[in-house]
Amino acid sequence: MRMTRLILFLLFLSLTATATLYNDGKDPRTSSPSFSRKNARVYPSIMIMDRGTKTLDHLVNFLLENNSSLDSSYATCLVKTYILEARREGINHDVAICQMCLETGFLRFTGSVSRYQNNFCGLGAINAWSAGDWFRSMEEGVRAHIQHLKAYASIDSVTTPTVDPRFCRVRRGTVFTIYDLSGTWAADPDYGFKLDSLLKKLYQQ
DSSP, X not given: OHHHHHHHHHHHHHHHHHHHHTTSSSOHHHHOGGGOGGXXXXXXXXXXXXXXXXXXXXXXXXXXXXXXXXXXXXXXXXXXXXXXXXXXXXXXXXXXXXXXXXXXXXTTOOSXXXXXXXXXSOTTOOSXXXXXXXXXXXXXXXXXXXHHHHHHHOSSOOSSOOOOTTGGGSOTTOOOBGGGGBTTTBSOXXXXXXXXXXXXXXXXX
């Protein structure tokens, strides 16, 4: 009887230690306040398969405030397309738009990808000399971005015709949060933290 009580007591201590380990803030993927629905209005969700919460107007203003040279009509059309395509596939549009901002420098396109490529997430641009993929329209480019996120974050089929040329080149369902994009989508080990910084900036507006 005493031995049974001792084993149960040791098991309790082990579970308590594990809970403490995963709630001390060391792993942002599991301890982030983003996972608390009570704080949904204050903290952004870092989950890729999720619903974005920011409105069209808020997201357009976010783009214009960070790139004053943008045409407001173009920004509005782009954000509308992101919200629509993300909703179709169950992707967090806040995350997708912040990733677009990171990849394009808030649509300044100062890297190897040209604004005329309609490539909003650097698809195929694997180094500073590679221009990456081209898409026929804004809508097709946004859809490819959303589909590529879904390729990583889900094993479900896409709801629209596949336009992402690299959809089948990734391991399906292996990425869950923005932090998992480091080493998968991008080689940069700080890629997830850069996205997190943009998300917080969006939510603090």
